[in-house]
Amino acid sequence: MATDARLPRLARPAPRGILRTLLLTLPIFVWSLLMFFHPGANTERLSTIAGLITAIFMTALFYMMMRTGSTYRWRRIFFVSLGILFPVGFIYNIVSVRGTMGIPIEEMIAGRTPFCFMPIPLLILPAALTRTLVFPGSFSSVSGHGMATMVGIWLALTLVIGKGWCSYACFFGGIEEGVAAIPPRARIRKLDPRWRYIPWAVLLAMVLLSLALFEPAYCMWLCPFKSVSEYVAARNTVGLVQNVIFILLFAGLVIVLPFLTKKRTQCSWFCPFGAFQSIFNKISIFEMKIDKERCKPCLLCRNACPNLSLSKESVARGETLLSCMKCGACVDACPRGAMVWHIKGTGIQAKSEPARLMFLYGAWAMAIMFGGSIIAEGLAVILHFVV
Amino acid sequence: MAVFASYGEALTLGLASGPACIAACGPVLVPSLLTQRAGFRPHARYLSAFLAARLLGYLLFAVVAWELGALASMLPAPRALMMGVVYCLLAGVLLWYAVSAGRNCAHACEDSKLVKIGGPKNSEIAGSASLGFLTGLNLCPPFVAAGVRAAQLSSMAAALLFFAVFFIGTSVWFIPFLSFGCIARNQAVITVARMAMVLIALYYLALGIAMLLGKKAYGY
Numbered sequence: 001m002a003t004d005a006r007l008p009r010l011a012r013p014a015p016r017g018i019l020r021t022l023l024l025t026l027p028i029f030v031w032s033l034l035m036f037f038h039p040g041a042n043t044e045r046l047s048t049i050a051g052l053i054t055a056i057f058m059t060a061l062f063y064m065m066m067r068t069g070s071t072y073r074w075r076r077i078f079f080v081s082l083g084i085l086f087p088v089g090f091i092y093n094i095v096s097v098r099g100t101m102g103i104p105i106e107e108m109i110a111g112r113t114p115f116c117f118m119p120i121p122l123l124i125l126p127a128a129l130t131r132t133l134v135f136p137g138s139f140s141s142v143s144g145h146g147m148a149t150m151v152g153i154w155l156a157l158t159l160v161i162g163k164g165w166c167s168y169a170c171f172f173g174g175i176e177e178g179v180a181a182i183p184p185r186a187r188i189r190k191l192d193p194r195w196r197y198i199p200w201a202v203l204l205a206m207v208l209l210s211l212a213l214f215e216p217a218y219c220m221w222l223c224p225f226k227s228v229s230e231y232v233a234a235r236n237t238v239g240l241v242q243n244v245i246f247i248l249l250f251a252g253l254v255i256v257l258p259f260l261t262k263k264r265t266q267c268s269w270f271c272p273f274g275a276f277q278s279i280f281n282k283i284s285i286f287e288m289k290i291d292k293e294r295c296k297p298c299l300l301c302r303n304a305c306p307n308l309s310l311s312k313e314s315v316a317r318g319e320t321l322l323s324c325m326k327c328g329a330c331v332d333a334c335p336r337g338a339m340v341w342h343i344k345g346t347g348i349q350a351k352s353e354p355a356r357l358m359f360l361y362g363a364w365a366m367a368i369m370f371g372g373s374i375i376a377e378g379l380a381v382i383l384h385f386v387v
Numbered sequence: 388m389a390v391f392a393s394y395g396e397a398l399t400l401g402l403a404s405g406p407a408c409i410a411a412c413g414p415v416l417v418p419s420l421l422t423q424r425a426g427f428r429p430h431a432r433y434l435s436a437f438l439a440a441r442l443l444g445y446l447l448f449a450v451v452a453w454e455l456g457a458l459a460s461m462l463p464a465p466r467a468l469m470m471g472v473v474y475c476l477l478a479g480v481l482l483w484y485a486v487s488a489g490r491n492c493a494h495a496c497e498d499s500k501l502v503k504i505g506g507p508k509n510s511e512i513a514g515s516a517s518l519g520f521l522t523g524l525n526l527c528p529p530f531v532a533a534g535v536r537a538a539q540l541s542s543m544a545a546a547l548l549f550f551a552v553f554f555i556g557t558s559v560w561f562i563p564f565l566s567f568g569c570i571a572r573n574q575a576v577i578t579v580a581r582m583a584m585v586l587i588a589l590y591y592l593a594l595g596i597a598m599l600l601g602k603k604a605y606g607y
Binding site for chain 2: 130240
């Protein structure tokens with residue numbers, strides 16, 4: 001590996017002034033309060049407290065991003081919190097309503113399966129060809145978790161930030177990002193680049209099988225996160241096998257491999273939704289670019305990327321791979337400031353901070369709206385048990 | 388006049404159920420097409436072999452339908468058994484295809500940037516024909532509906548013709564698959580297609596074994 005950590009590090013830009021940082025953070029603070037703090041409304045006291053804590057938490061992280069100029073480590077705190085608190089809130093709700101985490105067939109027939117964004121790519125072809133949704137959920141739920149709401153939010157946001165969804169909104173990726181952060185260094189460093197193709201293969205296979213068998217094939221057999229959300233109510237051997245597959249995939253891809261590689265292995269090597277999201281990186285105006293005049297290349301960016309979205313060849317070309325999640329790890333790792341946030345159509349020499357700000361306002365507003373509400377829900381559950 | 392109406396019905400049934408047919412064949416056809424060389428001719432050759440073998444499957448089914456006369460009311464157990472066998476065989480052929488495509492790729496990629504896929508034409512045609520024949524035996528609802536009508540016809544020849552016309556109707560929907568020839572082939576496309584084939588094969592194998600063991604497909 002041609003990594004040279006002794007490269008002269010360019011002086012980091014000085015932190016922003018406090019007043020300027022506060023001004024930049026103000027819109028996010030207002031947005032957070034609007035989202036989470038509703039005193040006097042018919043909400044429980046603990047929910048109000050949880051909302052207030054979430055608003056402060058999200059605002060403080062954004063403040064630190066603005067103040068330090070670093071993105072990744074502050075985003076990671078949010079993302080890991082989201083990954084941990086999603087199962088807390090979800091499991092509590094599902095057990096309160098249903099009494100078990102296992103979903104029985106009666107619930108599916110009644111269309112009461114909570115919708116998640118994972119099956120979105122699996123729904124497209126059956127819906128286009130037969131006007132049938134191969135998911136046992138309701139499209140017009142008033143709970144806010146209905147399919148129409150979920151698909152609408154996803155589409156609007158994903159058109160703007162592309163695969164940034166996977167770093168700022170996905171409520172699954174945080175668990176593995178947290179696990180990957182635990183060991184000081186990776187035990188396995190040599191990773192076959194061909195494994196990057198697996199998510200595309202899973203996507204292709206699952207889309208075709210969903211169309212052929214008229215079922216959300218991924219949810220039925222392969223979703224690792226069934227282990228921490230809603231497993232199959234196993235009533236026979238096949239159901240047991242399904243649950244064993246879910247647990248093994250979760251243990252391997254979300255716990256063991258991230259710990260050994262310090263990468264988000266489920267996202268990099270398996271997630272079909274992530275592969276689908278990659279396509280939207282072509283549409284999004286935001287991207288990460290490498291200023292080739294400044295780049296040595298030391299490949300620290302490639303090593304820092306949690307999603308294997310940089311290769312030696314892509315660095316030489318001055319760009320990331322299609323799978324880039326815009327988490328900012330590469331920018332923070334670059335000692336020479338060669339890796340930059342960039343708006344398509346502008347020159348690479350243009351100042352990158354405005355591009356970073358524009359992206360972060362969009363991405364963080366989405367993070368507050370989508371991930372923040374999940375964090376608030378999880379916190380409310382914890383407060384419910386603690387207080 | 389009644390004869391024309393009958394075959395008109397077969398054609399209409401075929402045309403109407405085309406989307407269901409391409410949906411049923413998609414998991415087999417799409418990845419295997421993606422491992423072919425880019426271009427119209429290789430795809431036309433592959434699709435021709437696939438469809439010809441699928442027609443053979445249809446005609447075989449027509450003979451059985453007419454002979455038994457009551458195939459549509461085939462009991463669930465033997466029907467599940469037949470589907471289980473078909474799924475297991477499909478899984479086997481897909482796995483073989485994925486492995487052989489990799490071998491051909493590794494051999495042909497040595498000094499060419501463009502991947503040259505497909506070994507000897509005979510084995511390529513044998514693979515597509517096997518897949519076509521097995522998907523031709525797929526007991527999807529429109530296929531069973533055609534089986535019911537064929538069983539009611541006066542002679543076996545009429546039943547065969549009915550299924551042949553039904554086949555023509557469904558085959559129209561396969562013409563767009565020729566456009567896959569326009570997709571540029573490189574190592575990434577071939578690798579993704581091979582990996583997808585393996586996954587689909589494992590899925591079919593699981594379904595097939597579950598059906599053979601008489602288990603419900605899902606544990607709900």
